[in-house]
Amino acid sequence: MYEFEYHQPKTLEEAAKLFADADDPQFMAGGQTIIPVMKQHLAMPSDIIDIGRIADLQGISVDGDTLTIGAMTRHGDVAGSDEVRKSIPALSDLASHIGDPAVRNRGTLGGSIANNDPAADYPAALVALGATVYTTSREISAEDFFTAMFETALEDGEMVVKVTFPVPEKAAYEKFPNPASRYATTGVFVARTGDGVRVAVTGAGACVFRQSDFEKALDTDFSPPALDGISVSADGLNSDLHASAEYRANLITVLAKRAVKHAG
Amino acid sequence: MPVISLSVNGIPVTAEVEPRLLLSSLLRDHLGLTGTHVGCDTSQCGACVVHVDGKPVKSCAMLAAQADGTQITTIEGLAQKGKLHPMQEAFRDNHALQCGFCTPGMVMMSVALATEQPDLDEAAVCKGLEGNLCRCTGYQNIIKAVMAGAKAMRG
Numbered sequence: 012m013y014e015f016e017y018h019q020p021k022t023l024e025e026a027a028k029l030f031a032d033a034d035d036p037q038f039m040a041g042g043q044t045i046i047p048v049m050k051q052h053l054a055m056p057s058d059i060i061d062i063g064r065i066a067d068l069q070g071i072s073v074d075g076d077t078l079t080i081g082a083m084t085r086h087g088d089v090a091g092s093d094e095v096r097k098s099i100p101a102l103s104d105l106a107s108h109i110g111d112p113a114v115r116n117r118g119t120l121g122g123s124i125a126n127n128d129p130a131a132d133y134p135a136a137l138v139a140l141g142a143t144v145y146t147t148s149r150e151i152s153a154e155d156f157f158t159a160m161f162e163t164a165l166e167d168g169e170m171v172v173k174v175t176f177p178v179p180e181k182a183a184y185e186k187f188p189n190p191a192s193r194y195a196t197t198g199v200f201v202a203r204t205g206d207g208v209r210v211a212v213t214g215a216g217a218c219v220f221r222q223s224d225f226e227k228a229l230d231t232d233f234s235p236p237a238l239d240g241i242s243v244s245a246d247g248l249n250s251d252l253h254a255s256a257e258y259r260a261n262l263i264t265v266l267a268k269r270a271v272k273h274a275g
Numbered sequence: 276m277p278v279i280s281l282s283v284n285g286i287p288v289t290a291e292v293e294p295r296l297l298l299s300s301l302l303r304d305h306l307g308l309t310g311t312h313v314g315c316d317t318s319q320c321g322a323c324v325v326h327v328d329g330k331p332v333k334s335c336a337m338l339a340a341q342a343d344g345t346q347i348t349t350i351e352g353l354a355q356k357g358k359l360h361p362m363q364e365a366f367r368d369n370h371a372l373q374c375g376f377c378t379p380g381m382v383m384m385s386v387a388l389a390t391e392q393p394d395l396d397e398a399a400v401c402k403g404l405e406g407n408l409c410r411c412t413g414y415q416n417i418i419k420a421v422m423a424g425a426k427a428m429r430g
Contacts, residue, residue: 017277017294017340046297046336047318059294061341087330111406112384113321116330117337191319193405 012050016058023067023147023170026060030168033058038170040083040122043114068121068172073098076178082121082171090115099140101182101200101274105132108186110193121171124156127163127218129249130194134219136184138211139200142176160217179204181233183273185266186214189253196254197262201270203233210267215248215259225267235268279343283308284352292339299323301339302349310350310379314408321407324380325349331387333406350379353386362386365424366417373411381407381417389425397422 016033020026030036037056039045040063048054062068068083071092078098080089089095090107109115109123109132123133124144137144137153144151147170156164165171179202186198195214199222202209208229210222228237243263248256280289283306292301302308302325311334314322318336325334326348353360359367362385372378381404388395388403395403400421401414409417 012295012297015294017338019277019340019343042338042341043318043336046338050316059338061338063341111321112387112403113324113331113333113406114318114336116327116332 013052013055015049015056017061018058019061019064021064021066023065023172026062026065026170027147027168029058029060033060036060036168038062038125040119040125041085041117042122043110043118044122044126044128062170071095073178078102078176078178079173080120080176081173083119084121085116086110086118086120086123087112087115089120098178099176099182101179101184101202102136102140102176105136105184105200108132108188108193120174124174125163125165125171127157127161128194129160129217129219130189130192130196130198130214132184132186132195132198132213135195135198135200135211135213137174137176138219138221139202139209140176140179140182141202141204141206141209142174144171145173145175146171154221157219162218177204181274183270183275185269185273187262187266197259197266199263199266199270201229201267201274203229203274208233212263215263217247217249222263222267229271233271233274235271238264238268238271277340277343279340281342281344282346284348290339294338294340296339297335298325298327298337298339298342298347299334301342302334302347308349308351312376312379314376314380319406319408320377320380321384321404322377322380324383324407326383326387329387329390331384348383350383353382360386361427362389362421362424365420365427369416369420369423371412371416371420372409377407377409377411381409385421385424386428388421389428393425393429395421395425 035057070081086106086109095103142153144156182202184200186195197214210225213219243260245256245260248259250256312322314320323334
């Protein structure tokens with residue numbers, strides 16, 4: 012590992028000042044992506060600003076029909092939370108399948124969405140559930156937050172503080188995990204709300220996206236056969252050593268059907 | 276350089292550490308606790324799993340500076356008064372290793388799994404060990420050992 016400076020602010024204000032004063036700073040939440048990436052010199056920030064001890068970023072709460080999760084909440088804590096399990100069990104289930112137990116004990120919601128890995132699980136949940144990302148300066152709808160591969164709407168120095176999720180009528184997430192990394196080769200999150208059905212796909216493209224033809228069909232008939240006869244185009248989907256674009260296109264249908272069935 | 280204070284296997288440790296020092300390196304190179312193995316250094320193999328405040332984490336994917344104020348348990352901290360931990364006994368009794376390189380991480384993860392889910396079944400063992408790779412055994416005896424170790428831990 013190369014040399015860098017390390018800071019451990021206790022408040023958001025202190026973190027912002029450290030960021031502004033450094034040459035090439037990087038916030039670190041759970042470190043499960045940035046530490047391996049830095050070891051390989053794929054990123055070489057001059058300053059690591061560890062936000063793990065900022066109290067304002069912690070916590071899970073439910074208020075009426077809204078679930079709020081702090082940015083520094085670990086995947087394992089989301090998976091094990093009674094509040095999450097009771098309000099949005101699909102989100103609890105998703106968190107329990109991220110990486111492995113050791114990764115889930117360090118990795119965080121905020122870190123995952125700020126990184127926006129194209130194969131990460133959380134982006135699908137945020138987009139399908141119509142979540143809102145609260146940052147240090149504004150609120151951003153999930154669909155506007157995830158902009159491109161490893162890119163988000165976050166400006167330099169802007170930090171995710173918390174995410175709010177409207178509680179859906181029903182929801183489920185199904186993924187085809189890469190057998191080594193457990194990242195989603197493709198993952199589909201289906202949510203039915205009072206405003207209709209939303210279907211979000213991760214792992215298949217450069218960035219999470221909505222499958223609007225599925226949404227229309229499921230709005231009319233929320234059952235797996237409703238998706239029969241809709242062909243998903245492989246155009247623009249990822250093709251790599253794990254799966255071809257055509258394979259991923261097929262997975263979108265298979266996983267969406269499973270998710271609808273699972274949602275009940 | 277950050278000065279950190281932590282407890283390692285019940286012993287207080289204070290050290291001045293470079294920011295880039297990994298927890299795995301602190302344990303192995305500075306404290307001489309070489310039972311924690313580094314297999315891949317890309318946070319995939321799980322040989323470096325230790326407990327931080329009772330929870331299993333990959334010590335090669337955590338900075339030593341992040342461990343300030345924590346309680347760490349390594350494989351060296353499991354046996355008490357010369358008696359192996361029941362999970363270690365179970366690994367030995369069930370021949371759950373061949374080369375042994377992955378074993379410290381396997382045992383640390385298994386102790387955590389059995390502590391969180393005392394009555395875990397085989398499916399839970401398999402899911403719980405997803406982040407621990409063994410290239411020798413084919414896992415069959417490891418699963419048997421974790422089931423036996425969990426039973427012994429229940430008493």
